[in-house]
Amino acid sequence: MALTYDLGRAPDLSAFLRKDKDGTANLDLLVKGARCAACMSKIETAIAGLPDVAAARLNLTEGRLSVRFGGARGDAGRVIDTLDKLGYPATPFDPAKAMEAHDKESRRLILALAVAGFGAGNAMMFSVPVWAGLFGQELGPATRSVMLWLSAIVATPCALYAGLPFFESAWRSLKAGRANMDVPISIGVILTLFISFVETFLNGRDAYFDAAVSLLFLLLIGRWLDHRLRARARSAAADLLALQAPAATVLGTDGLERIKPLSEVAVGDRILVRPGERIPVDGFVEDGVSELDNALLTGETTPVDLRPGDTCRAGSVNLTGQLRILAIARSEDSAVAAIARLVEAGAQTKSLYVRLADKAASIYVPVIHSMAALTLFGGLAYGLGPRESLLRAAALLIITCPCALGLAVPAVQITASARLFRKGVLVKSGAALERLAEVDHVVFDKTGVLTEGRPRLIEAPASAIALAAPLARTSAHPLARALAAQAGPGPRATEVIETAGQGVEGLIEGQRVRLGRASFVGLEGVRAGDTELWFASEDDTPIRFRFSDQLRPDAAQTIADLRSLGLTVEILSGDLEGPVSRAAQTLHVDHWRSGQTPQDKAAAIDELTAQGRKVLMVGDGLNDTAALAKAHAAMAPGGALDASQNAADLVFSGKALSAVADSIRVARAARSRALENFGFSAVYNVGAIPLAMLGFVNPLIAALAMSGSSLVVTLNALRMHGAGKN
Missing domain, CATH: 3.30.70.100 (Alpha-Beta Plaits)
Known part of the structure; x- marks a missing residue:
């Protein structure tokens, strides 16, 4: 519209x-x-x-x-x-228009960056001979003038085009009666070009066309990286919503089936969901019996029974029986959409580096502008003349350019990220390293994080496995597959009948046998506290098969390493109480919670945050995404759900959980280097301001000093290559 x-x-x-x-x-x-x-x-x-x-x-x-x-x-x-x-x-x-605007801004920044890079490289081709002439090399006045004009012809249009993102932002801010960080950048670039033109026209010695466009090139790199990080953050919520089925089979009043896009499914529609399909919207079951795989939503490894009158949530998978459900919510009101909104809300709380930059800007902008104005008008008052006063003011703006301050943290983050990448850890957000260095409490999901994420058979004699294996091989149930995998290839039962939500029965060597829940094999009043299956024949005593998701080999050592770093550890899991309790006991973790929904996990993170704790969340499932987004820092294994990986700040590959402790060590080392860079930048600017105001620094030296300060913080950042070692 x-x-x-x-x-x-x-x-x-x-x-x-x-x-x-x-x-x-x-x-x-x-x-x-x-x-x-x-x-x-x-x-x-x-x-x-x-x-x-x-x-x-x-x-x-x-x-x-x-x-x-x-x-x-x-x-x-x-x-x-x-x-x-x-x-x-x-x-x-309009989501489509928003995406279009984002893509347009991305193309604009890339083009501006390319133009700035072209301008900086080619302008220096003419500026270098001029610099050499300033140091006593032979360069005639006519040749020098030609070089400066050629530099102006190349650099000026490139600077004006590449600076548009900053100029427009500064103009909007000034129109609103405020000054943001783009205002001094814009003034510095324009003033540098103006002075350079005046000096070139008057055959002066100070022209800095290349410096103006080079400054924009460096600043545009940071602006584009910030743009990309926002796109990555947005994809976490998008991946969550992508877990919903793209369409639904809606039953009309005439009994005919019609395929409708998910956006057109309304509350009250009757929907047919076949085995293997994903539940499209939240609803309750009108007809049919089945089992639901809620692992992505709750983290529970055991499939859940579903019968008429039960509620089912969008995103879960229908495993065994055909269902007819009545929609009780639209797609945008589903459980998956609610988790996506939690992810979006949590993503907005992760702006520590941005807040620091804003605080620096709130001091930098008025102070530097005031100092530059004082230098200009003070020089005029003391009779220095317009040219000298303007050069001193320009030198002040150039030498106090926030490049060193801007590089103080990113240079360290890039080096730290490279070190972690060699350790198998992908750092998706530079600011995540700052937050990771501050964490004092680590929360682990169990299934797929502390454990391998694959149920395995435990406590069963080989003879019992051999008895049940022929029937297990006929079922697609995850626990039956684990039992069949333990037994290996072999014969299959015949005349198989699978009862959705209960189990499977068939004939083995002419004898009727059953494999499934305790009640299915004839045992009443048995409460399931573990992940289990029961097997029974017509005359024999039922056999119990227990399953366990094995802990990662280095899980215990990782917990010990985290404690040695002064961190406390907790487990939040959607799994049953029994498996979670055993895992916590084995790992010597005192604080744990089982049966946690996505909202429960997010609420737990909020509770810990309200207590003043800075939480690192490590999770891999859809039920973890909201908690990952709300935590102070977040990590996910490489085998995690795409939505969880996108919601996390760091992703570690391989099976080694030791990457969690290694990442914290590197992040703490990076924080030390960043603080050192901040300190140097502050001392540099405090010392540079009076030198420029008193005329001891001309624009050329100011540009060299500004570049030198950036080089110092970069070299200090390279010390990160040896940081974080055990």
């Missing part, structure tokens, strides 16, 4: 309002230009303060602002007008 504007009238946005379950109006807007936690706070505070607005929430990852009004109607035009005055233009949110 397109917006149409009439001259002198605000657009009618009532068509974009949607009603919530309680009747209140909601509005989703696509906000442009919001890039940091300060932007988010500014927007949410301003919009939430409007008279008819109950709440406002900005998702930086998608650029989506969700506005909830206090009643059934709301003034959407006022919201958009307020955002425009703040310097953040907005339009009604």
